[in-house]
Amino acid sequence: MPSPKSAYSIPTKKGKLDTHIFVVWVDNEAGVLARVVGLFSGRGYNIESLAVAEVDATKNISRITIVTTGTPQVIDQIKLQLKKLVPVHKVADFKREDKKVIFKEMALLKIVAQKKKIEKCLKECKKFNPVVLDKTNKSVVVQITALRREIDKMSKKLKPYGLTSTSRTGAIAMTRGAQTFK
Amino acid sequence: MSKLYTGAEIVFKCLEDQEVEYIFGYPGGAVLPIYDELKNHSTIKHILVRHEQGAGHAAEGYARSSGKPGVVLVTSGPGATNVVTALTDAYMDSVPLVCISGQVPTHLIGTDAFQECDTTGITRPCTKHNWLVKDIKELPKVMHEAFKVATTGRPGPVLIDIPKDIQFAKTDYTKFKKEKKLNGKIHNKFSENEINQLIDLISKAKKPVVYTGGGVINSGPQASETLKEFVRLIGFPITSTLQGLGAFPGDDNQFIGMLGMHGTYEANNAMHDCDLLINIGARFDDRITGKIDEFSPKSKKVHIDIDPSSINKIIKVDLAIVGDVNEVIKSVIKKINKKQNGLKDSNKQRISKWWEQIQKWRTKDSLGFINSDKEIKPQHAVKRLYELTKNQDTFITTEVGQHQMWAAQHYKFNKPNRWMTSGGLGTMGYGLPAAVGVQIAHPDKLVIDIAGEASVLMTMQEMSTAVQYNLPIKIFILNNQYMGMVRQWQELLHEKNYSESYSEALPDFVKLAEAYGCKGIKADNPSELDDKIQEMIDYKGPVIFDCHVDPNENCFPMIPSGKPHNQMILGPNDKEENKIIGKGKSLV
Numbered sequence: 040m041p042s043p044k045s046a047y048s049i050p051t052k053k054g055k056l057d058t059h060i061f062v063v064w065v066d067n068e069a070g071v072l073a074r075v076v077g078l079f080s081g082r083g084y085n086i087e088s089l090a091v092a093e094v095d096a097t098k099n100i101s102r103i104t105i106v107t108t109g110t111p112q113v114i115d116q117i118k119l120q121l122k123k124l125v126p127v128h129k130v131a132d133f134k135r136e137d138k139k140v141i142f143k144e145m146a147l148l149k150i151v152a153q154k155k156k157i158e159k160c161l162k163e164c165k166k167f168n169p170v171v172l173d174k175t176n177k178s179v180v181v182q183i184t185a186l187r188r189e190i191d192k193m194s195k196k197l198k199p200y201g202l203t204s205t206s207r208t209g210a211i212a213m214t215r216g217a218q219t220f221k
Numbered sequence: 222m223s224k225l226y227t228g229a230e231i232v233f234k235c236l237e238d239q240e241v242e243y244i245f246g247y248p249g250g251a252v253l254p255i256y257d258e259l260k261n262h263s264t265i266k267h268i269l270v271r272h273e274q275g276a277g278h279a280a281e282g283y284a285r286s287s288g289k290p291g292v293v294l295v296t297s298g299p300g301a302t303n304v305v306t307a308l309t310d311a312y313m314d315s316v317p318l319v320c321i322s323g324q325v326p327t328h329l330i331g332t333d334a335f336q337e338c339d340t341t342g343i344t345r346p347c348t349k350h351n352w353l354v355k356d357i358k359e360l361p362k363v364m365h366e367a368f369k370v371a372t373t374g375r376p377g378p379v380l381i382d383i384p385k386d387i388q389f390a391k392t393d394y395t396k397f398k399k400e401k402k403l404n405g406k407i408h409n410k411f412s413e414n415e416i417n418q419l420i421d422l423i424s425k426a427k428k429p430v431v432y433t434g435g436g437v438i439n440s441g442p443q444a445s446e447t448l449k450e451f452v453r454l455i456g457f458p459i460t461s462t463l464q465g466l467g468a469f470p471g472d473d474n475q476f477i478g479m480l481g482m483h484g485t486y487e488a489n490n491a492m493h494d495c496d497l498l499i500n501i502g503a504r505f506d507d508r509i510t511g512k513i514d515e516f517s518p519k520s521k522k523v524h525i526d527i528d529p530s531s532i533n534k535i536i537k538v539d540l541a542i543v544g545d546v547n548e549v550i551k552s553v554i555k556k557i558n559k560k561q562n563g564l565k566d567s568n569k570q571r572i573s574k575w576w577e578q579i580q581k582w583r584t585k586d587s588l589g590f591i592n593s594d595k596e597i598k599p600q601h602a603v604k605r606l607y608e609l610t611k612n613q614d615t616f617i618t619t620e621v622g623q624h625q626m627w628a629a630q631h632y633k634f635n636k637p638n639r640w641m642t643s644g645g646l647g648t649m650g651y652g653l654p655a656a657v658g659v660q661i662a663h664p665d666k667l668v669i670d671i672a673g674e675a676s677v678l679m680t681m682q683e684m685s686t687a688v689q690y691n692l693p694i695k696i697f698i699l700n701n702q703y704m705g706m707v708r709q710w711q712e713l714l715h716e717k718n719y720s721e722s723y724s725e726a727l728p729d730f731v732k733l734a735e736a737y738g739c740k741g742i743k744a745d746n747p748s749e750l751d752d753k754i755q756e757m758i759d760y761k762g763p764v765i766f767d768c769h770v771d772p773n774e775n776c777f778p779m780i781p782s783g784k785p786h787n788q789m790i791l792g793p794n795d796k797e798e799n800k801i802i803g804k805g806k807s808l809v
Contacts, residue, residue: 069353074345081346112533119530125350125370 054110058087058135060142060212061117062220066126067093067101074124075103084109084117088144088187088209100128104211106135106187131220139215145208146190151178152201160200164193225391228357228383229258232321235364236265238397241292243268243283243661245276249296250336251323254388256294268661268690271682273300275654277307278680281316282658285641286616288441290317290371291658297323298336301382302343306648309347311378313645314464315439317371318378320348326386327355340382349377357390365397375528376439411544416552418540419499422521423557424564426497428575429457432480432509435464435644436502436526436546438637444547445469445637448501451550454557456569458579460488462503463629463644471633477579478588481509482780483626486587486789487579489778492517493786494578500524502546505535506645507782515785525549587778588630589794597747599624599699599770603631603671606697609754616659616668618642620652620676623705623776628671630776650679653696657683660692667695667758674700674767675724684737687763695757696765701772702727709775713790730767737763745769 065071072091079086087106094102107117114132121130133140150160157179161169167183167190174180183193187210194205214220226234232255236244245268248256259267270276273295280291291311295304301322311318325334341353350370352363363381371379423429431452437444445468452459452475459469460480469476478485480492492498498520503509505524510516513535522538524531525546532541542549557564590600603624617632618641619625625642634640641659643651652670660668670677677698687694699705707722734741740760744753744767757764777792 069355070341070345073342077345112537116530116534119532123349123528123530 054112056108056110057114058106058108059114059117060133060135060140060210061103061105061107061121062131062133062212063103063105063121064128064130065101065103065124066128067099068126071101071126072103074126075105075121078120078124079105079107079117082116082120084113090209090211104209106210129220133212141213141215142186142210143184143212144187144190144210145182145184146194147172147180147182147206148194148197148202149178149180149204150197150201151203153177156200160197160202163196163200167193223393226394227254227258227391228354228360228388229254230261231357231360231392231394232364232383232388233258233262233265234394235361235368235397236292237262238399239290239365239368241265241290244292244294245270245279245283245658246294247271247273247276247296247300249298249300249323251297251325251385252294252300252321252383252388253323254385255321255323255383267294268657268686270654270657270686272680273303274306274650275657275680275683275686277304277318277320278310278648278651278654279658279661279683279686280318280320281307281311281314281651282618282641282655283662284311284316284318284658285438285655286638286659287662288638289662290319290368290376293318293320295320295322296336297325297340298338300336301340301380302338305343305347306646308344308378308380310643310646310648310651312347312349314643315376315435316378317376319367319371320344320378320380322380322382323388324353324382324384327384328386330384340380344380347378348380351380351382353382353384354387355384357387357392360387360392361394361397375436375531411542411549411552415540415542416549416556419523419542419553420556420561420564422497422523422540423455423457423499424561424568426457426521427571428491428495428578429455429497429499429572430477430491430495431457431459431499431501432462432492432503433459433465433468433501434462434503437465437468438502440502440527440546442637444545444550447547447550447554451554454554454565456565456572457499458491458576460484460491462506462509463642465503466629467634467637467640470635472635477583479629480786481506482511482782483630483776483778484780485630486585486778486791487582489780489786489789490582491579495520498522500526500538501550502526504528504531507535510535511780512783512785517786585791586794587789587791589792590774590777591793592747593771594747596771597744597750597768599701599774600627600631601747602697602699602750602768602770603627605750606669606671606754607632609751610667610669610758614666615639616641616656616663616666618652618655618659618668618670620670620672620679621647621649622673622676622707623701623709623774624671624673624676624699626706626776627699632671649673649676651676653677653680653694654683654686656694656696657686657690657692660687660694661690664692668693669695669697672696672698673705674698674702674727674730675704678728681733684734684739684763684765688738691762693760693762693764695763697757698730698765698767699770700727700730700767701770701774703772705774706776712775713779714781730765734765737765739763739765741765741767743767743769
């Protein structure tokens with residue numbers, strides 16, 4: 040690479056990337072998601088998945104769950120920058136490996152195949168709380184809840200059995216035990 | 222039933238309750254109801270600019286020189302997009318602005334109506350917060366919250382987008398009571414323990430340096446007084462960022478000059494070699510740190526800042542104290558005076574060697590330049606301007622480029638809020654409208670925009686504003702016919718390929734001044750410089766001063782970006798040193 044002539048600054052070596060899950064409590068108002076997502080894109084942070092919905096209708100609070108990767112320094116920045124946004128009430132941040140926190144994603148899988156293959160599929164799904172939402176002679180729509188990588192694995196596995204369409208949510212998180220995040 | 226007010230009336234009621242005296246603006250279709258209401262509110266004066274960017278910068282100048290929030294009023298669409306540069310500038314430099322923009326009526330939003338744009342969408346990344354008011358009942362609350370957000374914590378710009386039908390709609394208004402206790406998104410909860418740790422570090426340091434920034438200015442004039450007391454108490458050398466100039470007297474012996482890319486030799490070397498670095502209200506900007514990996518490698522670092530997200534953003538620090546600068550230093554002083562009264566003397570002994578070293582660096586005279594009696598050297602022009610204006614309370618604004626750095630290097634500021642420059646965003650065209658705003662806030666003071674001929678042409682139309690309101694601003698142009706800083710980089714770093722950095726066909730600034738109805742003065746000889754500067758100062762009206770300077774002068778010292786502090790390029794006075802450092806130069 041030719042040496043830069045008037046470089047702003049030479050990028051320095053990058054640290055190790057960790058995956059973190061941010062849970063952000065926000066006022067449910069117009070544009071609030073754009074503020075949060077815009078912060079990520081504007082500052083070059085990564086979003087792996089995103090889940091958002093209102094959780095408290097009387098207080099008008101939405102809960103946004105964002106999975107992201109970054110160096111410890113970047114993760115720290117994301118948290119502090121999120122806290123600066125006016126409609127943000129509180130921010131929790133968990134490492135993906137954190138045993139005290141439950142992470143779940145949901146997926147809807149449509150399998151179009153013969154009965155036998157469908158049976159096999161449902162068997163494979165057993166570990167992930169399968170719920171059959173729709174069934175015809177030739178097809179089934181099944182809902183599973185699992186971790187991201189488990190769903191990844193399942194969709195790969197079920198392809199040969201006739202998996203034709205996958206729809207999935209972002210991760211959501213909840214701490215274990217009686218305590219809640221303050 | 223209580224009286225109902227229109228949205229436009231409520232806007233003014235809120236402005237009155239917030240004790241706003243001036244708004245900078247430009248009318249248009251979507252704000253006409255607000256402009257219609259203006260005549261009923263005699264305590265609020267409207268300053269009509271010539272371009273909305275000018276309104277924004279003027280409000281910035283007003284805010285930075287007065288400590289009060291600047292208020293801007295613009296129309297929808299182009300009015301709002303034109304003000305985006307100023308909002309971003311204010312966001313980068315933490316200037317409190319409240320911008321009110323008109324919007325097309327709510328039923329037309331999203332239909333690509335005439336002069337419609339997604340104002341809140343566009344300004345979301347360049348404001349602390351913004352609001353689109355779709356319900357008249359929300360308007361009073363939003364207006365007051367806007368002022369609160371803009372002025373508390375780390376200050377910054379906010380925007381309120383008000384659709385035209387909301388300006389006509391009616392609601393009731395209860396008088397606003399200013400909260401005494403400010404809460405919300407501000408942080409001032411530093412602990413006793415942190416203060417003790419800082420004092421411990423102070424009492425052990427052998428090579429300390431205090432590095433201050435715009436946070437001291439934003440903390441209010443009292444913070445500068447406290448800072449003075451603190452620095453004199455501990456006896457440390459102090460350097461400042463571009464934005465922090467004036468918080469500590471520039472002619473004081475403990476002040477070792479500005480640091481960073483065009484900072485002094487002594488300041489940058491002190492930063493590099495120190496064993497304790499106390500950052501007060503600055504943010505480790507890339508123009509300050511140079512190469513991150515080699516930034517102040519041997520020091521313990523302390524960071525005092527009101528914005529928690531500034532901590533560890535760029536430089537990892539050993540001790541972070543989140544809080545208002547004034548409050549933090551006040552408690553440090555109190556603690557030292559109470560418990561460690563001996564520190565004052567023991568400190569001075571321990572760091573006496575360090576001061577000797579700094580004196581050695583000082584003898585380098587890194588701001589020196591070779592003067593000429595044939596051509597006006599730009600540094601000389603700034604120095605003369607300083608000498609001839611230092612006996613009065615002078616306010617300086619600048620544009621962006623070489624002239625800005627020369628002003629920062631050679632003009633000595635002794636008080637806060639006297640120096641308004643675009644540091645973060647680096648907006649050419651900032652200085653002239655900012656001077657308009659400063660003069661509005663300080664009608665009887667001398668306000669000078671130290672400008673470059675390229676920058677000033679970007680917002681030259683605001684001279685018309687200055688003439689309209691009889692604002693005696695002085696535009697002191699260091700005219701070298703080049704975009705000087707671009708030319709300098711091209712000379713030093715791009716093999717003298719002066720690509721598009723020379724301005725042909727510049728206007729005759731004297732005639733231009735006359736066309737605007739103000740005075741034009743031209744100087745191109747060092748011998749006439751003083752008299753002409755005096756003539757400018759004495760003239761009771763706006764002046765454009767066209768000071769023709771050496772077009773080939775470079776701004777030194779300079780740390781090429783990507784280099785650490787101890788690899789500076791020095792000026793022509795130090796050719797020998799230049800050779801040693803030449804290696805660093807070729808690397809960039």
